Structures are given as C-alpha cells and as structure tokens.
Amino acid sequence: MILHVDMDAFYAAIEQRDDPSLIGKPVVVGGSPTGRGVIAAASYEARKFGLHSAMPGAQAIRLCPQAIFIKPQMQKYADVSKQIRKIFNRFTPVFEPLSLDEAFLDVAGSAKLFGDAEKIGRMIQSTIAEELQLVASVGVAPNKFIAKIASDFDKPNGFVVVQAAEVTDFLDQLDISRVWGVGPKTQKTFQRLGVQRIGQLRKLPKATLQQLFGLNADHFWRLARGIDTRQVVPDRIAKAVGHESTFPQDIDSDAVLDSWIWELADQVGRRLRRNQIRGKTIRVKIRFHDFRTISRSKTITARTNASRQIAETALNLLRTVRNEQRDSIRLLGVSVGGLSGQSNQQQLLFGQEQDQQTKQIDSTADAIRDRFGSAAMKRGSTLDR
Ligand SMILES: [Mg+2]
Structure with a gap:
C-alpha cells in the first residue's frame, strides 16, 4: 500500500497557526488587496467564497x-516542509515529495516496526497535528494514482483507505477529470462519447481509445482500471540511474564501444521506463586500460527515458573523448541523472517533445523482454557486437 499525505491549505494554515487572530477568517496568501497577482493559497474559510489557489x-x-x-x-x-519530511522519515525513508506540502510514502518496509499502512498513516497524521499544529489529509491505497485521489477525497483532515478489492468501485463514481492526464481538451473528447465518469471510461473498448489517443490509449485504459505501477522514488536515492560494464579485454574498436553504449543506454532507459521516471543529464563514464577514469555529461532540454535519445547523447560524448584520446578502454558506464517522477511524465506524455516512434519501439521492446527475457530482443546496433 502507498500513502499520499497532503497538507490542507498549507500556506494559509501556517499563517493562521502563527497568528491566532487569523483563525476562522478568510485568509489568502499571495496576490494583493489591490487585485494584483494571483493567490497562492486560500484558507478553508476563504474557499467557502469560491477562492482557490x-x-x-x-x-x-x-x-x-x-x-x-x-x-x-x-x-x-x-x-x-522540512519538519514534515523529518516526521515522514521517522516512519519510512522511502518517501517522494511532490511539492512542499505533499508526498508519496511507501511504508511496506516499516510494517514490522509500526504496523500496517493504515496505522502508519494515522500516526503520521496525528504526529503532524500534535507537533506542528497543522492538518494533513491522507490517502491509503494500493498505488500512487489511487492514493492521491484518496487523500483529496475528504479534505480537510481526511483519511481515506481504498483496499485493492475496492479500487474499481471507488473509481467508477469519480469524474474523469480525476484521471491523471485528462485536461480540458481530453475531457471534451470524452464528453462527445458520453463519458463523464471513470466507470464509463472503463467500459470503452481498447480499440476506441487507441483510435482517439494512439499511444496514450494504454495509459487511460490502465488508469480506468486503477492500474499504476509507478514506484515511490525517494529523492535521496534517485540521483541517477546507471549501468556500467567492465570488459573481459580492453577495447579499441569504435564499433564495439558504440554497441556497448547502445546496450548500456538501453538498460538504463528500460529501468527508467519501468519506474516511470525521466532524466535530463546523460553521463558517460570511461575507464582506460591504465585505470584512468573520466566522465563526460550533457544536459538535454526535456527529460527523457527513451533508449535511443540516451544512447545518441552518450555516443556523442564518447566520440568527443575518442577524438582526444584513443587509448583502449576497460570500462564503460552510462547513467541518467536529474531525475523526476510523475509531474514530468504528465507534462511529456501529452507534449510534443516525445518522439512517438521511439516511444513505440521502446514499449514494444520492453513488452517482448518482459515476456521472453532480455536475450530475446536486441537492437540492430547491439547485435553487431
Ligand atoms: Mg495541499
């Protein structure tokens, strides 16, 4: 089970806590009484008037x-926010902040110490209330997608548990705008089909979704069923994802080195895709026959988890080094840093940056390997080795 903890009216609640004369009043943080700027947060008293961030x-x-x-x-x-994260950390090191006031927590490893996810969620909520005098809402569910909806379901001071067996019942009643990736435009497309609730979306045939959304069809198909395999990626760990290989013999051949880059880039890309994260800093590590080790990196504009883009960037870095020194190489590594989880995914999923063709090649290759094992699928360039 995953927890999603979301502070209620965070900035406004802090201001009310620190100045009791504001308690019970419509407080707005940001913007100005002369009407300039936008507001960053509104207290629940202000929300009654329709105010929102x-x-x-x-x-x-x-x-x-x-x-x-x-x-x-x-x-x-x-x-x-730091104090809240310290509280999370007492219960699990595996938490992934999404912003100052919300985070996903994976508490599977903490069960022996503290009890099940629901119990831990209750403890976190009450610890935040007692120590910080602030109110949090908590969602407890089998995955991130459901947990985030659950925490929002009964705000403020909500505590909503959705068991695995209840997922579709829970989702069916909800508006499709709750589905991550459904913006106003997608919502209109669904409206034309008479689809307003997630339950109706679930009944749409996959072929219809494919016709409408192409490669994104699968995303909607899965979320309508409450399927979400994204893991909680703690900031602490997720600095970079990398693979490296030490060769049985030092390598001189550019062609062979290139094919290793493809292989390593593909392993990295696959791992990123499996965890639904993307990165923007691509790094190549090179160890020469005499153990001198260097690394070169390049930061690209939009985060990626596409094997081809990682490989091509890594190949360019390798070539630059090879143009300077042609010593034989005993180790190559490829890594991707500057990682980000779902918010970036969301931005890219429906953005133009993603090379649709590459994405399709990657997902087809991943599916084949998931079924038949790694050896079943090698790209042309890794085959030549
Ligand atoms: Mg919040």
Whole structure:
C-alpha cells in the first residue's frame, strides 16, 4: 500500500497557526488587496467564497471583499516542509515529495516496526497535528494514482483507505477529470462519447481509445482500471540511474564501444521506463586500460527515458573523448541523472517533445523482454557486437 499525505491549505494554515487572530477568517496568501497577482493559497474559510489557489487577486476580492491578504513567506513554508519530511522519515525513508506540502510514502518496509499502512498513516497524521499544529489529509491505497485521489477525497483532515478489492468501485463514481492526464481538451473528447465518469471510461473498448489517443490509449485504459505501477522514488536515492560494464579485454574498436553504449543506454532507459521516471543529464563514464577514469555529461532540454535519445547523447560524448584520446578502454558506464517522477511524465506524455516512434519501439521492446527475457530482443546496433 502507498500513502499520499497532503497538507490542507498549507500556506494559509501556517499563517493562521502563527497568528491566532487569523483563525476562522478568510485568509489568502499571495496576490494583493489591490487585485494584483494571483493567490497562492486560500484558507478553508476563504474557499467557502469560491477562492482557490492560482485565482487572480482581483477576482478574489470581488468574491470575498473581507479576505485578508498575507504576503507569502516562502522560507517559513520551506522550513515547515522540512519538519514534515523529518516526521515522514521517522516512519519510512522511502518517501517522494511532490511539492512542499505533499508526498508519496511507501511504508511496506516499516510494517514490522509500526504496523500496517493504515496505522502508519494515522500516526503520521496525528504526529503532524500534535507537533506542528497543522492538518494533513491522507490517502491509503494500493498505488500512487489511487492514493492521491484518496487523500483529496475528504479534505480537510481526511483519511481515506481504498483496499485493492475496492479500487474499481471507488473509481467508477469519480469524474474523469480525476484521471491523471485528462485536461480540458481530453475531457471534451470524452464528453462527445458520453463519458463523464471513470466507470464509463472503463467500459470503452481498447480499440476506441487507441483510435482517439494512439499511444496514450494504454495509459487511460490502465488508469480506468486503477492500474499504476509507478514506484515511490525517494529523492535521496534517485540521483541517477546507471549501468556500467567492465570488459573481459580492453577495447579499441569504435564499433564495439558504440554497441556497448547502445546496450548500456538501453538498460538504463528500460529501468527508467519501468519506474516511470525521466532524466535530463546523460553521463558517460570511461575507464582506460591504465585505470584512468573520466566522465563526460550533457544536459538535454526535456527529460527523457527513451533508449535511443540516451544512447545518441552518450555516443556523442564518447566520440568527443575518442577524438582526444584513443587509448583502449576497460570500462564503460552510462547513467541518467536529474531525475523526476510523475509531474514530468504528465507534462511529456501529452507534449510534443516525445518522439512517438521511439516511444513505440521502446514499449514494444520492453513488452517482448518482459515476456521472453532480455536475450530475446536486441537492437540492430547491439547485435553487431
Ligand atoms: Mg495541499
């Protein structure tokens, strides 16, 4: 089970806690009473008037003239965020912050010490309340997708548990806008088909989804069934994903070195894709026959987990080094850093940056290897070795 912990009206709640005269009042953080800027957070009292974050200040005043505007103190919110993360860390090191005020936690390894996920969720919620005088909502579910919806389901101070057997029942009643990746445009497409709830989306044939969304069809098909295999990626661990290989004999041949790059890049890409993360800094590590070790890296503009893009970037780095020195090589490594999980995925999934063809090659190759093992599928360039 995965936990999603989300602080309620975070910035506004901190301001109310620190200035009791604000308690019970419509507090707005950010924006200005003269109507400039957008608001960053609204207390629950302000939300009753329809105020919400990202709303222009002018509109907020129209809806709620008595709103109290507070200048954001980001450093203070960041400090509180650190305190919250310290609380998470008492229960599990495997937590993945999404922003200052929310995180996913994988508590599977903490069961012996603290009990099951629900119990740990309750303890975290009450610890935050007692030690920080702040209110959090918690979702407990078999995966990230469901846990995030669950934490939002009964705010504020919500605590919603969705067991594996309840996932489809829980989802079916919900609006399709809850499905990650469904923006206003996709929502319209679904509306034309009369699809408004996730249950209706689940009943759509896969072929219909493929017609409408091409390669993204599978994404909707899976989420409508509550299937989400993304793991909780702790910041601490996820600095980079890499593979390296020491050769039985030092290598001189460019062709052979190139094929190793393809192989390593593909292993890295596969691991990134399996965990649904992407990275933007591609690094090549080279150890020469005399054990001198160097590395070269390049940061690309949009994060990727496509094997081809990782390989091509790594190949260019290798070539630059080979142009300078042609000593034989005993070890090659490829890694991808600057990693990011779901928010980036979301941005790219429907963005233009992704090379659709590459994506299809990767997912086909991954599927074949998942069924038949690694040896079943090698790219042309790795075969020549
Ligand atoms: Mg929040």
